[in-house]
Amino acid sequence: MSENTSVLSASVDRGSQVGDSPFDRIRREDEQGEYWMARELQEVMGYDQWRRFEDSIERAVRSAENTATYSDQAFCRVRQEGTGGAPRSDYRLNRYAAYLVAMNGDPNKPQVAAAQSYFAVRTREAEIATNRPMSELEMARKYVAVLEREQQLAKELEVAKPKAGKWDAYCNSEGLIGMTEVADIFGTNVKTLTNWLVEINLFRRQVSKAGGSRNLPRTTSQNSGHFVVKTETNNGVIFPVAYATPQGVDLMADLWGRQTKE
Known part of the structure; x- marks a missing residue:
């Protein structure tokens, strides 16, 4: 399948800034910003079973949907290469999504409490950082991104036009x-x-x-x-x-x- 279920390579580059925290060590970064893979978060948050950790992810998704803050980019479901090369389900979680997963984790696990503290601090740091003025390069990148999205939407609408009435x-x-x-x-x-x-x-x-x-x-x-x-x-x-x-x-x-x- 394509879309959000494309297979991810296990060799994705790690984030450039690595700290002493286990959550810093599994932090990744690309052109879209910092993110964490759910399978790696599962281990450092003390979950032995993926099924139980995925319950926390589903609760986090519902929390985001109920507060109108959900996006597919934040909770990006992907296919990752598992043991022996067989694909398995995973999620690419941005900082906000990872924070919600931590908040919806098992409160009896000390690793979950550590995750809640870590992502609360990271979120606060990001809030402070966003108060600084954007550089000209950042403004230009945002402008180009908006133009590209508008062009993509225009193409999608054009493709959809001939299909009107097909399913009447x-x-x-x-x-x-x-x-x-x-x-x-x-x-x-x-x-x-x-x-x-x-x-x-x-x-x-x-x-x-x-x-x-x-x-x-x-x-x-x-x-x-x-x-x-x-x-x-x-x-x-x-x-x-x-x-x-x-x-x-x-x-x-x-x-x-x-x-x-x-």
């Missing part, structure tokens, strides 16, 4: 398409489809208070106009249901097609 036959009265209908379009079943959407970070697995779980669009996927979540009732039970917009089906068709070619 599958739309309900509200212009939405159920995930079962989308699965039929792709020749698969709805469980396989929504699990795949979780893998590529368009959906997330939401656990209900009753213990069940549903795969539902992330807030960013809804805000982008690709998916809608509606509340429905059956036999007195209220539950959320995911729908795709025609633009959402276009997006899935493109990504699904790339997957089948790989």
Whole structure:
């Protein structure tokens, strides 16, 4: 798969500034800034099992979504080469995302308390640093980045234009398409489809208070106009249901097609 699930090489350069803290030693840096790999954070935060540490990441994601601070760039889900070269799930976490993961960790672990303290200090340092005036070079880089993003958006909109009306036959009265209908379009079943959407970070697995779980669009996927979540009732039970917009089906068709070619 492509997008956020591309395979990362294990030889990514470390950050240039390495301190005595174990969190400094696993800190990395690139043109986008400093970041930490979740698998490495798992070890220094005292977690033996990835599954339990990933629970902390999911809680951090929900915290970010509930405060409208979530971004795919902060919590970038990736594929990393594991033991024997087999790919495994990982996350590229920026400083803010790593801080939220630490705050949502097991409070009984002293390593988690150390992580909370470390990232609180790093966040404060960053806040102080942002108060300094930008240099001309930094301003120029930001300006170029904005122009490049605008050009990319224009290209995406141009590509999407000819597809308008392509899925009208599958739309309900509200212009939405159920995930079962989308699965039929792709020749698969709805469980396989929504699990795949979780893998590529368009959906997330939401656990209900009753213990069940549903795969539902992330807030960013809804805000982008690709998916809608509606509340429905059956036999007195209220539950959320995911729908795709025609633009959402276009997006899935493109990504699904790339997957089948790989």
